[in-house]
Amino acid sequence: MFTIEHDFDATVITLVDEGPAPLQEDVIVHAFEDCVTIEQLDPRTDEVQRITLSTAQLRDLAAALNLPEGVYRLRPARDGGKG
Numbered sequence: 001m002f003t004i005e006h007d008f009d010a011t012v013i014t015l016v017d018e019g020p021a022p023l024q025e026d027v028i029v030h031a032f033e034d035c036v037t038i039e040q041l042d043p044r045t046d047e048v049q050r051i052t053l054s055t056a057q058l059r060d061l062a063a064a065l066n067l068p069e070g071v072y073r074l075r076p077a078r079d080g081g082k083g
Contacts, residue, residue: 024053 001016015016015027025041036058038051053061 003014005012011031013029017023028039030037036053042049
């Protein structure tokens with residue numbers, strides 16, 4: 001399950017782990033204009049862990065999820081990124 005909220009300066013997506021135990025803590029994604037942060041509570045330390053990705057890193061991660069093992073470099077689209 002997930003939720004999507006639009007704040008003033010970011011889109012906030014919360015991913016809720018469902019299913020059989022053991023379950024993980026919720027993951028919160030803040031999508032800003034220039035970066036994306038991913039947060040999750042670490043129950044061992046009771047602290048929120050945060051990772052910040054640039055938009056280029058996020059693009060590469062999205063592409064990598066659907067590719068086989070290897071080394072890749074994404075090229076800019078020939079039509080200026082449209083379509």
